[in-house]
Amino acid sequence: MHMQRIRVVREALDANNTIARANRLDFDRAGVTVVNLMSAPGAGKTTLLERTLARFEERVGDGAPRMGIIEGDVHGNLDAQRLAEFHVPVVQINTDGGFGGECHLDANMIRSALPAMPLDTIDLLMIENVGNLVCPAEFKVGEDHRVMIAAVTEGEDKPIKYPLMFRACELIIVNKVDLLPHLDVDLSRLLANIADVHPGVPCMLMSAHTGEGIDAWCQWLVSTLRPQPAMT
């Protein structure tokens, strides 16, 4: 039973990686940078995207990327509705299919969403994954960068309990820092736990609520953009 399960999981991950490479070729061809944004439920992914879109909207023509969003949710399209107000292309993926829903996005779901996403008119595709600290880290989707949000309200111990997610990401956003005065959470201990499981990973302190940290995050995003091909 266990060996059979391991075989099934391995086959699924191999198939996923093949499709992720196909997605990646499409992103390369279009010159689009792709960020896979992951977190536990309610850590602030959608609010961060709202703040990001608002910031770039203020700076259109001043080096701000043209963004597209793929929204992953088990059910519903609340987040897509919130983000569509910014007049950028938003494609919703729902993962519920009869068993209560997949707990992560995979490469094939992203592939299915691409025909609805005008890659040639955007520079930056943000993928908001399903809120979950386990399985999203196991499924690559063809992204350039993996970023996670850890909300301080979740406590200091999450890096130790969900190490794969913290190791899989190359940038960790520590969100909701405005709530620290009201919590029994030691920020330095959280940062030390992150450093223990992923030495050297950059952490960005953020309050998507107050706007603290949004500038640094937007600068990081701009730094990931691909050079635009010269006109011929």
Added chain:
Amino acid sequence: MHMQRIRVVREALDANNTIARANRLDFDRAGVTVVNLMSAPGAGKTTLLERTLARFEERVGDGAPRMGIIEGDVHGNLDAQRLAEFHVPVVQINTDGGFGGECHLDANMIRSALPAMPLDTIDLLMIENVGNLVCPAEFKVGEDHRVMIAAVTEGEDKPIKYPLMFRACELIIVNKVDLLPHLDVDLSRLLANIADVHPGVPCMLMSAHTGEGIDAWCQWLVSTLRPQPAMT
């Protein structure tokens, strides 16, 4: 590919249910009430268990149940260490096995833990599931009751985005209400969203941090205990 996956998932859930029934027979024989406690990461499951154990410790001999705990985590035993201070039997299950870890407990994991749990000396077995709002709701483990914690810090929209979890539980604990004055979260809207996806489900307002709601929760737990068999 999709049909094959559906078949594999169905087989896995069928096998899980068979083992869950075997667990249930063992719990019935021992007269133990079993509660499967689920939530997103960092919603306060372990803190609630600490408060519960402390409250029952004060009342030993006054109808307080003798508790045992099964701790589910992808990795590590931080929570089991916290709870072991209360001198109750605690068994740790780690779900990491080579692929980054299972994102839920299943009936077979619980079955594997039972030899280490002295069922004959406890009245109430609390199972702290892996922090995740998706898959734990799909895998029964032989429990009598399923309870979830929804932290207000996660926002109002989670019932709509993770409906299966909210529907699977017969009691919903709305935790961290002490933080409401510092959040942009409308409690009445959260409760209305819960009522939309699971009409009539009881909700218990709680701050495991301040102790608000602990009495009602402990009374609920006591109400679930099985009548002790008469001495013969």
